[in-house]
Amino acid sequence: MTPKPTTSAPSTVAPTTTPPTTAVADPFAAPITFPACADLVSAEQARELSGQESFTLFDDDVTAMLAQQAKDMIFGPATLTALGLADPLMRCSWGIPSSSASTTLLIGVLPETARTEFRAALDASDFAQDTVGDVARYTLVTPGGIATVVQRNSFIGDLWVAEVGTAGGEFATPAIEAIRAANTP
Known part of the structure; x- marks a missing residue:
């Protein structure tokens, strides 16, 4: 037996379209643009x-x-190894001229393997680890005869910021935000 042809009523439902999703670029995925030192931490912020x-x-x-x-x-051996592998590497310093009061930032992009090994070395060291927002930080405070030295390593995505100095404030925080702004479309 041959089936009879069927007809259907025209559809009254309008087809829906899904707008294409636009991927948001990760501001901390290589390649990363580094602003000039004066734009990382302003003079007012430094003071x-x-x-x-x-x-x-x-x-x-x-x-x-x-x-x-x-x-x-x-710096210890793990930091020195990371410095040798960071590409690019930028350095900036602030302080009081003719004094020991200063802070230096070393800012770089670390390959994933180097970053993983460095963080494992920091985890196994005397550095205290914490997370602030989306930034993992490792801090070591060393009392000294003239001044206390603070070392801080901050990681977010491919970015690494090493901070070392005698100043009380955290210079890496505004630097990371300036880098985020420079790399966000």
Whole structure:
């Protein structure tokens, strides 16, 4: 037996379309744009964070000297290894000229394996770990004869910010927010 053809009534339901989803770029996925040092932490922020009216952005020569001192006298092997693997790596320093009051930021992009190994080394060390918002931080405070030295390593996505210095404020926080703003469309 042959089936009889059927007809259907026209549909009264309008087809729906789903708008395409737009992926939001992760501001902390490589490649990451780094603003200039003066745009990472403003002069006003530096004074506020340090509690010192004369805290200022240092020039490249002073920053290079302070970064080298940190490498020679403060950073451990895991930090030195990470510094060698960070690409790109930017350094900025603020402080009071002709004094020991300063803060240096070393800002870089770490490959995933290097980041994982570095964080494991920090987890196994004397660094205290905490999370503020979406930033994982490791902090070590070392009392000294002249001044207390604070080391802080902050991680978010591919970004690593190493902070070392004698200033009381956390310079990495506004720097990370400036990097977020520079990399958010």
